Amino acid sequence: MIANDFVYCKPGNRREAVKAYRALSKEDKKVFYYNGGSEIITMARAGSNAPDAVIDLKGIKECNKLELEEDYLVIGGAVSLNTIEESGLFPLLGTTGSRIADHTNQCRITLGGNISGTIIYKETVLPLLLTDAKIILYGPRGFRRLQFKNAFDQRIKLRDGEFIYQVKIKKEMLSLPFTHVKKTAIEKIDYPLVTVCSISYGNYLRFAFSGLCSFPFRSVEIEKILNDSQLSAEERLEKTHGLLPEPPVTDYQGTGEYRLFVFDNIIKAILERRNNEVL
Amino acid sequence: MKYYEGDCVIELDVNNEIRKATVRPSDVLLDVLREQFGLTGAKPGCKNGDCGTCTILMDGLPAKACLVLAVEAVGHKILTVEGLGGHTPIQEAFVQYNAFQCGYCTSGFLMVCHALAERKPNADEYEMEKWLQSNICRCTSYQEIREAVKSVLKHI
Ligand SMILES: Cc1cc2nc3c(=O)[nH]c(=O)nc-3n(C[C@H](O)[C@H](O)[C@H](O)COP(=O)(O)OP(=O)(O)OC[C@H]3O[C@@H](n4cnc5c(N)ncnc54)[C@H](O)[C@@H]3O)c2cc1C
Ligand code: FES
Ligand code: FES
Numbered sequence: 001m002i003a004n005d006f007v008y009c010k011p012g013n014r015r016e017a018v019k020a021y022r023a024l025s026k027e028d029k030k031v032f033y034y035n036g037g038s039e040i041i042t043m044a045r046a047g048s049n050a051p052d053a054v055i056d057l058k059g060i061k062e063c064n065k066l067e068l069e070e071d072y073l074v075i076g077g078a079v080s081l082n083t084i085e086e087s088g089l090f091p092l093l094g095t096t097g098s099r100i101a102d103h104t105n106q107c108r109i110t111l112g113g114n115i116s117g118t119i120i121y122k123e124t125v126l127p128l129l130l131t132d133a134k135i136i137l138y139g140p141r142g143f144r145r146l147q148f149k150n151a152f153d154q155r156i157k158l159r160d161g162e163f164i165y166q167v168k169i170k171k172e173m174l175s176l177p178f179t180h181v182k183k184t185a186i187e188k189i190d191y192p193l194v195t196v197c198s199i200s201y202g203n204y205l206r207f208a209f210s211g212l213c214s215f216p217f218r219s220v221e222i223e224k225i226l227n228d229s230q231l232s233a234e235e236r237l238e239k240t241h242g243l244l245p246e247p248p249v250t251d252y253q254g255t256g257e258y259r260l261f262v263f264d265n266i267i268k269a270i271l272e273r274r275n276n277e278v279l
Numbered sequence: 280m281k282y283y284e285g286d287c288v289i290e291l292d293v294n295n296e297i298r299k300a301t302v303r304p305s306d307v308l309l310d311v312l313r314e315q316f317g318l319t320g321a322k323p324g325c326k327n328g329d330c331g332t333c334t335i336l337m338d339g340l341p342a343k344a345c346l347v348l349a350v351e352a353v354g355h356k357i358l359t360v361e362g363l364g365g366h367t368p369i370q371e372a373f374v375q376y377n378a379f380q381c382g383y384c385t386s387g388f389l390m391v392c393h394a395l396a397e398r399k400p401n402a403d404e405y406e407m408e409k410w411l412q413s414n415i416c417r418c419t420s421y422q423e424i425r426e427a428v429k430s431v432l433k434h435i
Binding site: 001002004005006007008009010011012016020036037038041042044045054056059082098101102103104105107108188189 | 280281282283284285303304305306307310326327328331334340341342343345346347348350351391409410412413414
């Protein structure tokens, strides 16, 4: 049972959503946009960060869109991870989503919710960073269309009252060869110790990581080192350690050292496989 | 725009019957099913989305009723284990293969397996495992559950 009360509203279009946000926040309420609800409900039940009002975005048609347009795949913020996977339209995102929580939860967890959640992993961010995705935000001042990498720095940078409307991925990026590796401490279904997503773009490997640090990230500097064929795998990894944006996370699942060990093994395997393919 | 505040009366389509309930917008579906409708088949376990004992179907897809607001379910078709009737192929298979011990997890498993058999009758081992991993059985009846599900899928 959730102890505190909140207002629930479900607008039928984006303007109504923002109008509701404005009206409810005027009353000094803590207003959350709501999608799959899995994080909002679990946190509210635990009594932490409970909202005074939620605005359910699932009633907005465009937020449920999943469609190939001329040049882009468009995915609405309210599309569930399961729908993305079953569509087969973006295999890397589908695969990544199919390892977040479990299948039943994937039928509810949405792309917008995973990107915006407070949990540190946000694994769907990795494919979006790797494929130069664009993000469309909507808020009281209308639309903002941004490169995903400019809108996401450790967390999604939303202005007051803004929500994730859609993301767009260029068609040519959807079917690039990819690797997705998620390592957990014990159970298959768990938060990651380390998740690595990699795509091969031209002859160049791009990498993005979750679980290693306290936010998901892609690092161009790390990619340069990992693609440097003059260096041995060991040398590349050693240099990479010095380029992490912060020391690896230590928590109940694993120490920072252990995470780094897992990370090294995943990267070694990816580089080895690539070497074999090239030879 | 749908708007709910304070105590509100909602209508839910549960097991093909329209039922009325008085709820707070923050009430989760699991509590409303159990406490207002007396449908105690969906069980409270972790109440945190981890165990799957509370699984129901919403428009044919499995959902953990502890992570759905009752007001969100308005306009959707809800199916609980009571709505299966008692003689669906998966229920018969659970009996035939002894796919339970204490039974606490059973209704949740049945709902996931029923949805899988309905939506993906040709599911392979990988797909079956993926769906079943959403639920936990403390009595570890996993092997028997697996056999029961296999028996109702076409291609395994
Ligand atoms: C059992 C379980 C296991 C999990 N395992 C993993 C895992 O392995 N890896 C992982 O990455 N995550 C995992 N998660 C976390 C889950 O992906 C996040 O909680 C995610 O936020 C849930 O998405 P949702 O659609 O349910 O979000 P909601 O609960 O609806 O919202 C979450 C947050 O995002 C905001 N929000 C939602 N939609 C939008 C939008 N369109 N625009 C702006 N803000 C928005 C809300 O205001 C809220 O703050 C797990 C969750 C559960 C319940
Ligand atoms: S009680 Fe809902 S998943 Fe455990
Ligand atoms: S039969 Fe006892 S928990 Fe599954």
